[in-house]
Amino acid sequence: MLEIKDIVQIYQDGQSQVTALTLPSFQAERGSAWCITGPSGSGKSTLLHCISGLLRPTKGTICWDGKVMT
Numbered sequence: 001m002l003e004i005k006d007i008v009q010i011y012q013d014g015q016s017q018v019t020a021l022t023l024p025s026f027q028a029e030r031g032s033a034w035c036i037t038g039p040s041g042s043g044k045s046t047l048l049h050c051i052s053g054l055l056r057p058t059k060g061t062i063c064w065d066g067k068v069m070t
């Protein structure tokens with residue numbers, strides 16, 4: 001099971017900061033199918049990078065089967 005709690009991803013872009021993603025809560029059972037939708041720049045790729053472990057979110061926790069990955 002995937003459990004997401006209060007994740008925020010902030011990128012440093014030169015002098016400014018970009019809040020790319022905020023997701024207070026999401027859970028998905030193993031084997032379930034989900035679709036991530038949203039306009040360009042809304043944080044879809046950032047979310048997938050965080051879920052897959054390629055990127056550690058600035059804040060919050062991601063758990064796979066109860067194991068904290070962040």
Ligand SMILES: Nc1ncnc2c1ncn2[C@@H]1O[C@H](COP(=O)(O)OP(=O)(O)O)[C@@H](O)[C@H]1O
Nearest residue numbers: 011012013018020039040041042043044045046
């Ligand atoms: N490496 C990065 N450095 C700075 N800003 C980024 C970076 N990657 C993405 N962003 C910014 O974060 C926001 C979300 O991007 P992204 O997750 O790629 O959205 P999507 O996949 O929905 O188009 C956008 O404003 C984008 O410009």
Ligand SMILES: [Mg+2]
Nearest residue numbers: 041044045046
């Ligand atoms: Mg994308």
